[in-house]
Amino acid sequence: MEQAKFSMLTEKAREIRLGAVEAVFSASSGHPGGSLSIADILSYLYFEEMNVDPADPKKADRDRFVLSKGHTAPALYATLAARGYFDKALLKTLRQVDSILQGHPDMKHIPGVDMSTGSLGLGISAACGMALSAKASKDDYRVYTIVGDGESEEGQVWEAAMFAAHYKLDNLCAFIDWNGLQIDGKITDVMNPTPLDEKFAAFGWNVIVIDAHDFDQIEAACKAARECKGKPTAIIAKSVKGKGVSFMENQAGWHGKAPNKEQYEQAVAELTASV
Amino acid sequence: MADKIATREAYGNALAELGEKYDIVVLDADLAEATKTLTFKKKFPERHFDCGIAEGNMMAVAAGIASTGKIPFASSFAMFAAGRAFEQVRNCIGYPHLNVKIGATHAGISVGEDGATHQCNEDIALMRTIPGMVILNPADGLEAKAAVEAAILHDGPVYLRFGRYAVPYLYDEANYKFEIGKGIKLAEGSDVTIVATGLMVHIALEAKELLAAEGISAEVINIHTIKPLDVEMITESAKKTGAVVTAEEHNIIGGLGGAVCEALAGTCPVPVVRVGVEDKFGKSGKVPALLEEYGLTAANIAAKAKAAIALKK
Numbered sequence: 004m005e006q007a008k009f010s011m012l013t014e015k016a017r018e019i020r021l022g023a024v025e026a027v028f029s030a031s032s033g034h035p036g037g038s039l040s041i042a043d044i045l046s047y048l049y050f051e052e053m054n055v056d057p058a059d060p061k062k063a064d065r066d067r068f069v070l071s072k073g074h075t076a077p078a079l080y081a082t083l084a085a086r087g088y089f090d091k092a093l094l095k096t097l098r099q100v101d102s103i104l105q106g107h108p109d110m111k112h113i114p115g116v117d118m119s120t121g122s123l124g125l126g127i128s129a130a131c132g133m134a135l136s137a138k139a140s141k142d143d144y145r146v147y148t149i150v151g152d153g154e155s156e157e158g159q160v161w162e163a164a165m166f167a168a169h170y171k172l173d174n175l176c177a178f179i180d181w182n183g184l185q186i187d188g189k190i191t192d193v194m195n196p197t198p199l200d201e202k203f204a205a206f207g208w209n210v211i212v213i214d215a216h217d218f219d220q221i222e223a224a225c226k227a228a229r230e231c232k233g234k235p236t237a238i239i240a241k242s243v244k245g246k247g248v249s250f251m252e253n254q255a256g257w258h259g260k261a262p263n264k265e266q267y268e269q270a271v272a273e274l275t276a277s278v
Numbered sequence: 279m280a281d282k283i284a285t286r287e288a289y290g291n292a293l294a295e296l297g298e299k300y301d302i303v304v305l306d307a308d309l310a311e312a313t314k315t316l317t318f319k320k321k322f323p324e325r326h327f328d329c330g331i332a333e334g335n336m337m338a339v340a341a342g343i344a345s346t347g348k349i350p351f352a353s354s355f356a357m358f359a360a361g362r363a364f365e366q367v368r369n370c371i372g373y374p375h376l377n378v379k380i381g382a383t384h385a386g387i388s389v390g391e392d393g394a395t396h397q398c399n400e401d402i403a404l405m406r407t408i409p410g411m412v413i414l415n416p417a418d419g420l421e422a423k424a425a426v427e428a429a430i431l432h433d434g435p436v437y438l439r440f441g442r443y444a445v446p447y448l449y450d451e452a453n454y455k456f457e458i459g460k461g462i463k464l465a466e467g468s469d470v471t472i473v474a475t476g477l478m479v480h481i482a483l484e485a486k487e488l489l490a491a492e493g494i495s496a497e498v499i500n501i502h503t504i505k506p507l508d509v510e511m512i513t514e515s516a517k518k519t520g521a522v523v524t525a526e527e528h529n530i531i532g533g534l535g536g537a538v539c540e541a542l543a544g545t546c547p548v549p550v551v552r553v554g555v556e557d558k559f560g561k562s563g564k565v566p567a568l569l570e571e572y573g574l575t576a577a578n579i580a581a582k583a584k585a586a587i588a589l590k591k
Contacts, residue, residue, distance in 0.1 A: 063347070067345075067346075069342075109373075109374075110345070111374055117345065118341070118342065118345060118374070119369070119370070119373055119374040122365060122370075124334075125334075125366055126338075128334070128335045128337075128338030128339050128341075128366075128370075129338045129341045129342035129345070129370055130342060131335070131338075131339050132338065132339035132340060132341060132342020132343040132344075132346075132350075133343070133345060133346055134342075135327065135339065135342070135343065136303075136342065136343045136346040136347075136348055137346070139303065139324070139325070139348075140348075158334075159332075159334050159335055159338070159366075162332035162335035163335050163338075163339075165332070166329060166332070166335055166339065169330075170327070
């Protein structure tokens with residue numbers, strides 16, 4: 004990847020992380036850990052990969068994005084703000100009673116949100132519906148979704164996996180945010196959904212395993228997904244929950260907890276300093 | 279034309295006919311032959327998608343399709359459409375108010391021999407609690423077809439409830455008008471109002487005759503739209519007659535009876551007696567025997583009408 008693009012994506016990911024942490028801090032609630040783990044993927048999708056237009060959020064031929072792990076809305080909102088869908092100042096209103104920024108993504112009121120999500124397992128199915136619709140009317144837009152690794156304990160994820168392969172939805176690309184942690188601890192201790200790569204492959208998907216924080220690998224995987232015909236693609240993205248904030252990294256306790264003022268200031272300092 | 283048709287069959291016929299006129303997409307969950315969406319599939323195979331035995335996924339898939347501008351009909355038995363997939367319907371379809379039509383067949387105990395696991399007497403109650411959900415429960419083949427077209431023309435989620443058991447035609451096509459949210463007065467009366475829905479409408483008309491034989495004048499209203507309820511028509515009738523009986527093939531909790539009680543409590547609190555499945559599970563049997571066993575009969579409606587009249591002040 005050329006340096007200019009890499010720098011741009013890195014800066015956008017930093018902006019997304021800062022925005023997500025600011026939103027959760029302002030709300031005194033929300034999900035920072037899984038927001039930070041997907042920031043690099045969101046940066047790549049919204050600033051490089053997807054055909055979207057913040058000035059026309061509902062344009063018919065846009066690529067769609069569904070945050071199946073909807074609780075990490077702070078990262079999505081920070082991404083949409085960074086991309087210009089709405090004012091960044093709104094991030095401070097997350098979860099407030101008079102804000103459009105609901106605790107989980109709300110397609111009715113938030114510009115740029117393509118599907119309301121939050122109840123785990125449902126988003127990937129809705130993404131399948133969008134991809135099937137594109138196939139049915141021979142539209143060439145693509146559909147992207149991010150599914151949590153813990154989320155893949157939901158049976159519906161596998162109903163959707165079966166469906167996408169059955170209908171050869173090669174316009175569907177699902178990232179699995181493999182950060183290894185869920186609310187109650189390690190995914191392998193709580194209810195082991197691994198091996199995710201072998202499971203998706205067995206369900207008939209094109210499977211690519213990458214480092215979720217390496218833009219070159221994200222780019223190569225997205226390109227491979229585009230080139231794969233006849234199968235949906237699952238990008239199993241090995242990530243660090245809480246990535247970029249030292250005390251949140253790899254800590255299940257930061258799944259759904261807001262930082263206090265001191266922690267917030269440290270998080271901002273670390274995220275601002277990181278290269 | 280046969281003199282009877284199951285509303286599920288009318289549903290399948292309507293989809294196939296209206297598929298020529300509207301850009302609808304039909305989803306099913308391995309029940310196309312039973313829900314009668316097969317009729318549509320034979321005509322428009324490229325617009326029919328089997329989702330397999332995975333109703334939760336199907337509802338969320340329907341939401342995704344609707345978000346792209348198409349009008350999906352997602353079909354299964356009421357038990358699985360409203361029961362199994364309740365949370366998907368609530369969160370993926372209801373909350374974003376997406377333009378999904380849920381074609382739920384085999385509602386109520388008239389499923390018959392399959393028994394309790396497949397007899398959904400709770401779907402109206404479940405769907406009523408979802409804000410913005412329209413609930414249509416047609417009484418005959420003509421009304422079923424009209425309901426399908428009205429659902430297509432309505433922008434937003436609609437739950438359509440169809441039965442497996444053949445019911446008589448009640449209406450002439452020439453004189454029939456379907457409007458979402460508007461009840462249809464089938465008979466004028468002065469002593470008691472019978473508010474019925476679905477399969478129970480023609481049985482309510484029989485009850486009216488039984489009552490007439492005893493000198494009791496019953497008004498009969500067909501409520502094909504359970505939500506939004508025609509509160510105005512029901513209230514006006516309650517004011518006139520002073521007593522109401524509801525009749526539905528559903529639990530007496532949370533269905534038409536519940537809706538009518540909730541409405542009249544605020545507009546015209548008169549005695550209301552509910553005929554329906556009395557908070558029990560169903561069981562296997564021939565449909566006439568089941569209707570008898572669960573009190574879904576003209577005789578029981580007439581008895582309950584007299585009970586309601588006796589409660590008048």
